[in-house]
Each structure stands twice: as structure tokens, then as C-alpha cells.
Amino acid sequence: MKSLVIRSPKLGISLRLQRQVPGIFIILTFITVAAMVINTSVGEYPTPPLVVIKTVLGIDTGNPDYAFVINTLRLPRTLTACLVGIALAISGTIMQGLTKNPLADPGIIGVNAGASLAAVSLIVLLPSLPVGVLPLSAFTGALLTSLVIYLLAWDKGTHPIKLILIGVGIASVASAFTSLMVTFGNIYDVSQALVWLAGSVYGRTWEQVFSLLPWIVVFVPLSIMKAPQLNTLNLGDDIAKGLGSRVEWQRSFLLLISAALSGAAIATAGTIGFIGLIAPHIARQLVGANHQGLIPVAGVTGAMIVVISDFIGRTVFAPIELPCGIVTAVIGAPYFVYLLVKSRKSL
Structure with missing residues (x-):
């Protein structure tokens, strides 16, 4: 009796892409590090890339000015x-x-708008608070917004389409309140808030790095650990429940991770848009839809895009600097329209 063999071209492609994950991750990491070195070397006081590497590694370059400018x-x-x-x-x-x-x-379903409202409120109403409080404020705003969206979408469970539609409505409300804060705030605090809303890493210091780092250290590994559960949820609620997954608990916890990461990022650099849209798409084309490989590759892709966007903003119109949020918007908005048209054609 012959055994039944099922051949699936899509399955073969998926497995092949998954085998490529380590190599693609290493290549993207190398490109990102190279972009970081180049971005650190350019400016009003140009610094050779080799000097940047030596300075970061603690090797004496013979010029103390280099260490100050770079570090x-x-x-x-x-x-x-x-x-x-x-x-x-x-x-x-x-x-x-x-x-x-x-x-x-x-950004599209309202989580970023909630984080922005909380952070702008803090900047305008309580400007004397230390910068380290800003990530917590933005995270709280992102979390509360996610909770409101989740509760409004709840009807004996949640549906993805409901989450998106309600999220778009909540985003509009949060953006309106943010505009209200900007309109009635103190002129100095409002100017700070407007620069922050443009999305920029200009003038960021080690204080911001160390404020953001704990959120990355905690929630990025958690997201990778939860990748199998995210794969299971993608099969549909009925199948996920049949496989023993606590669907609503897993969805809530993953939503918390997403809100924490976006809230911390927004609190540090403002509203840099479209990274959460573009990076996963690029990563998905490279390694497939399995989140165990997709999440780390998307992460390093996002890092690469923001670093390169900051480099473009600093150099293309020098000495004028464009916030990297404007650069990502110029790239991301057409890409979003392209994806929208592509998705309509596939229906």
C-alpha cells in the first residue's frame, strides 16, 4: 500500500524562507551597523568612519575632540x-x-495617537517633570487606548476588523484632543510638543537611550517568546481554541506588548510614522509569515529604516535638518497607498 504524500509549493517556499532567517538577519544587522557608523560620522565636524569605530571601541585616536563629538x-x-x-x-x-x-x-489603529496625547499633555501641562517620566506616560496612553479599543470591540470575543475600525475612530478623537492641547498651551511648551510630534531623534542624549533601553530589553524578548502563540492566533479563533490556546488572554497580552513598545518609542522620538507598516512587509517578503523569524527580522529592518531616514534628513538639505519622521512619511505614505491598491486587487 502506497503512502500518501502531500506536496505543497507554498509550504516548501515557507520552509525555505525560514531556513534563510539567520543569514538574512545577519546581513540586515551588518547593513544597519554600517548605516549607524556612517550616520555617526557625518555632520558639521566630519569624522572618518574608522575613527568612529575606534572611538566606540575605546581605542585612542589621538584627538580628544573626536571622543566628545562621537560619544x-x-x-x-x-x-x-x-x-x-x-x-x-x-x-x-x-x-x-x-x-x-x-x-x-x-499608528493607523489609534495606539500611537493615544501615546501622543498622553506625552503631549505631559509636555504642555507638566513641563518640569524629568524626561524619564515621558516613556511611562506614553506607555500609559498607549495602554489605555488599546484597552478602550479592545473593550469597544468586544462582543463575546473580539474581531480583527472591529479592532481596526474602532481604532481609527479612537485615533481621530485622540488627535483632536492633542490639537486642543497644542492650541491652548504655553508657547514654549507648545513649540517643544510640535517638534516632538514631527518625529525626530535630534538632540537625543544618553538619558533618552537609557530611558528606552529597559523597554526594549523586556518587551522584545517577550514578543519573540510569544511568536508561536501569534502564529496560532493567525489560524483563526476556532482552530486556536482547538489547539488549547487561551485566545483572549494571548491576544490581550500581545496587545500589551505592542502598546508598550510603541508607547516607549513615541515617548522617546515622537510620532515617527509608517515604520510599523513598512518594516513587517519587507521582513515578510524576505523570511515569510512565521513570526518566530519575522519578528526579529522586522525589528532589525525597522532599525535600519529609521537610521537611514535620520541620515537622509541630516544630509540631503544640509545645513537644514529634516526630522526623520518627515522622511519616513514621504517614503511610507506612497507605500501605504501601493499596499492599499494591491490589497484591493487581491479581493
């Missing part, structure tokens, strides 16, 4: 861009997995 002025900015990119990309990957919608990201 104090430029390296914190570049590291902030890298960490923000990782956080936003992984947050978007989780959001797309939860909603089963490739067009979803924390």
Missing part, C-alpha cells in the same frame, strides 16, 4: 534611532498579526 553628541542620537526603529517595527508586526490585516500598524 556625547552623535552616538546617543544614532542609538536612539536604532532602538526606536526596533520598537516600532516589532509593535507593528504584532499588530498586523493580531488583526490579520497587512495594513494595520499602531
Whole structure:
């Protein structure tokens, strides 16, 4: 009796892509590190890339000015861009997995708007508070917004389409209140809030790096650990329950991780848009839809995009600097329209 053999081209492609994950991750990491070195080397006081590497490694270059320019002025900015990119990309990957919608990201469904409202309120109403409080405030705003969206979408369970539609409505309300804060705030505090809303890593110091780092250290590993549960949820609620998954608990916990990462990133660098949309798509094309490989590759892709965007913003119109949030918007908005048209054609 012959055994039944099932051949699936899609399964073969998926397995082949998964085998490529380590190599692709290493290549993208190398590109990201190279971009960080180049970004750190350019500026009003140009620094050779080799000197940047030596300074970061603690090797004496014979010029103390290099150490000050690199370690104090430029390296914190570049590291902030890298960490923000990782956080936003992984947050978007989780959001797309939860909603089963490739067009979803924390900015589109309202989580970023909630974080922005909380952070702008803090900047305008309590400007004397230390900068370390800002990530906690933005995380609280992102978490409360996620909770409101989740509760409004609840009807004996949650549906991905409901989450998106209600999220868009909540985003509009939060954006309106943010505009209200900006309109009636003190002129100095409002100017700070407006710069922050544009999305920028300009002037970021080690204080911001160390404020963001704990959120990355805690929630990025958690997101990778929860990747199998995210894969299970993508099979549908009925199948996930049949496999023993506590669907609503897993969805709530993953939503918490996404809110924490996006809230911390927004608190540090403002509203840098479209990273949570673009990075997961690029990663998915490279390694497939299995979140165990997709999440880390999306994270390093997001870091690469934000670092390169910051480099473009600093150099293209020099000496004028464009916030990297504007650069990502110029790239991301057309890409979003392309994805929207592509998704309509596939219906």
C-alpha cells in the first residue's frame, strides 16, 4: 500500500524562507551597523568612519575632540534611532498579526495617537517633570487606548476588523484632543510638543537611550517568546481554541506588548510614522509569515529604516535638518497607498 504524500509549493517556499532567517538577519544587522557608523560620522565636524569605530571601541585616536563629538553628541542620537526603529517595527508586526490585516500598524489603529496625547499633555501641562517620566506616560496612553479599543470591540470575543475600525475612530478623537492641547498651551511648551510630534531623534542624549533601553530589553524578548502563540492566533479563533490556546488572554497580552513598545518609542522620538507598516512587509517578503523569524527580522529592518531616514534628513538639505519622521512619511505614505491598491486587487 502506497503512502500518501502531500506536496505543497507554498509550504516548501515557507520552509525555505525560514531556513534563510539567520543569514538574512545577519546581513540586515551588518547593513544597519554600517548605516549607524556612517550616520555617526557625518555632520558639521566630519569624522572618518574608522575613527568612529575606534572611538566606540575605546581605542585612542589621538584627538580628544573626536571622543566628545562621537560619544556625547552623535552616538546617543544614532542609538536612539536604532532602538526606536526596533520598537516600532516589532509593535507593528504584532499588530498586523493580531488583526490579520497587512495594513494595520499602531499608528493607523489609534495606539500611537493615544501615546501622543498622553506625552503631549505631559509636555504642555507638566513641563518640569524629568524626561524619564515621558516613556511611562506614553506607555500609559498607549495602554489605555488599546484597552478602550479592545473593550469597544468586544462582543463575546473580539474581531480583527472591529479592532481596526474602532481604532481609527479612537485615533481621530485622540488627535483632536492633542490639537486642543497644542492650541491652548504655553508657547514654549507648545513649540517643544510640535517638534516632538514631527518625529525626530535630534538632540537625543544618553538619558533618552537609557530611558528606552529597559523597554526594549523586556518587551522584545517577550514578543519573540510569544511568536508561536501569534502564529496560532493567525489560524483563526476556532482552530486556536482547538489547539488549547487561551485566545483572549494571548491576544490581550500581545496587545500589551505592542502598546508598550510603541508607547516607549513615541515617548522617546515622537510620532515617527509608517515604520510599523513598512518594516513587517519587507521582513515578510524576505523570511515569510512565521513570526518566530519575522519578528526579529522586522525589528532589525525597522532599525535600519529609521537610521537611514535620520541620515537622509541630516544630509540631503544640509545645513537644514529634516526630522526623520518627515522622511519616513514621504517614503511610507506612497507605500501605504501601493499596499492599499494591491490589497484591493487581491479581493
